[in-house]
Amino acid sequence: MRDKTNNQLHKSTRWHGRIPITLALVISMGLLILVTVGLVLGIGVWTAQKNTFNLLAQIADQSVTSQSDKVKAHLKPAEFQAKFIADWISRDNINPENQPKFENILIAALAAAPQIEALLFINTDLKSFGAGRDNDRTGVNNFDYSTDPYIIKAMKDVSIQAGWGPPIWRKKFNRTYLNYAYPVVVGGKFIGAMVAVVSTRQLSGFVSQNDLNANGQQFLLYGKKHVMAHRILENGFANKSGEHPLPHLSQFSDPVLSAIWQPEGRYGLELPLPKGTMGHVLDVLGEQYVFIYQSLKGYGPKPIIAGVYYRGSDVNTEIKRLMFSVMAGLLALVVSLIFIVFIGHRIARPIVRFSAVANRIQNLEVEKVGFLPHSIFRELDDQSKSFNAMLRALHWFELYVPKKIVESLIKQNIQVGDDISKTQEITVMFTDIVGFSSASENMTASEVASYVNEHFTLLAECIEAEDGIVDKFIGDSVMAFWGAPDIQTDSAERACRAALAIRAKIHQDNARRQTNGKPPVHIRIGIHTGPAIAGNIGSSGRLNYTIIGDTVNTGQRLEQLGKGAYPPGTEVSILVSQKTVQELGEEFQFDSAGEYRLKGHNRAIEIFKLL
Secondary structure (H helix, E strand, O other): OHHHHHHHHHHHOOOOOOOOHHHHHHHHHHHHHHHHHHHHHHHHHHOOOOOHHHHHHHHHHHHHHHHHHHHHHHHHHHHHHHHHHHHHHHOOOOOOOOHHHHHHHHHHHHHHOOOEEEEEEEEOOOEEEEEEEEOOEEEEEEEEOOOOHHHHHHHHHHOOOOEEOOOEEEOOOOEEEEEEEEEEEEOOEEEEEEEEEEEOHHHHHHHOOOOOOOOOEEEEEEOOOEEEEOHHHHHOOOOOOOOOOOOEHHHOOOHHHHOOOOOOOEEEOOOOOOOOEEEEEEEEOOEEEEEEEEEEOOOOOOOEEEEEEEEHHHHHHHHHHHHHHHHHHHHHHHHHHHHHHHHHHHHHHHHHHHHHHHHHHHOOOHHHOOOOOOOOOHHHHHHHHHHHHHHHHHHHHHHHOOHHHHHHHHHOOOOOOOOOOEEEEEEEEEEEEOOHHHHHOOOOHHHHHHHHHHHHHHHHHHHHHOOOEEEEEEOOEEEEEEOOOOOOOOHHHHHHHHHHHHHHHHHHHHHHHHHOOOOOOOEEEEEEEEEEEEEEEEEOOEEEEEEEOHHHHHHHHHHHHHHHHOOOOOOEEEEEEHHHHHOOOOOOOEEEEEEEOOOOOOOOEEEEEEO
């Protein structure tokens, strides 16, 4: 498989152009570093016998530190998931009583943290609901812990403070577990605890892998008397019980580890160990062993001691092996640097370019984004092709979806699926071309489309110049509104300014059409202000952000009322409701068109002509 991958990589990388100066500098500096480090390592090998224990201390400290980091990394997700779910419950984002929904949260959390074997919510009645793993399968269960002394004590402790409890053995699963409990408080009241359960068996898998010294034996102790993890414990241990969840050190089958704290034959390690790392030398069974260890606190009532011990006679062999590994690693590093700099330079350009255009797309500046060029690398070329296809789709989406609505929803941090419907004060505008049906009878389909598109472009420019939203095109009519999703306290003034701008544009356009021998365009405009429901309207697979309600219907009927309120031949008729007039400033002029009883209204309302 590796040879096949290398062959594919060789085929996909071709040399183009001359050697760049950056690559030449990296090669020169890499060779210089290689020579310098080689000299240092040569001197180090010559003095290795004198510095045996110093080197061992460094190796052991790295091994113990790495082991401690693995333990922390293994246990930290349990703390995070328990706290995260508890906080969710506290903020009323999830109710544990809603078991189907809570079950999905727990299973998702288990999937995100494979080291966690179970997640449980235990209420103050000591009833639990949780999800756990069983033979690589995830399931949910309910337990009653009202008679379990361990859980009773743990719930008392967690009501005061979150923390790790002592190891506990469960007969049903024949395993020893560590449990992290986090209190759940709702409205200032303690209602239970979120508990994350971690098996100790996986910890033994960690300590059986000696990355830095194959002859060293790593181990984890719980306190100073019990063994938590060891190579021997990978498959568990016999005689577990509730009283003895972990094997006692004095009865452990590793005689060297069992003797770690014995005072006979023990003396200090005359080495400058880093702060937090301890060690000593011990004579066991006629041989000398070096112990290096660290104490990890905060994972239970007793500290976890992460350590490693070495046989003294194996030290020289291990140092030689280490030196060989270091030299081989440095050589591989130099070769890798040469290759990586060249490949990285070729890879970086399209990635940086992609980042720049992605940032523009994030800001909805789709019109400023250009298509990405092809790349000699297959994955990057596929990325460019996919991006270009996405960009073409976005151009189409931008034509069909009002950009201002999308920008507003993004700025408000509204998520897909959120219920955003609400009643807002809006101003709606309806326009319609007078006599469009008659005028279009003698046109071809393409002429009709061109005629309507030019007209809609003119109207949309005027509406969007006043921050209005073109909601939809209905035949030869336009529906637009102001005041949603962003609140606009001057929505009526914006709509009326847009209507006056449309009148001026129509007048200019008719002058041009008359010059070209085309008939003039006459339109009607109706404007009304009032409350309307604004939000996502449609089906689950097709939504449209729009407004509905009596305000919308009134705006459309005002537009239709222009047929009788203005004399025939009026170029642009603009009717506004009394409610809209009340919102206008002194800059607007209008005349009363009389009182009319609109369909759906019990009494007549006064209508005005916008001058």
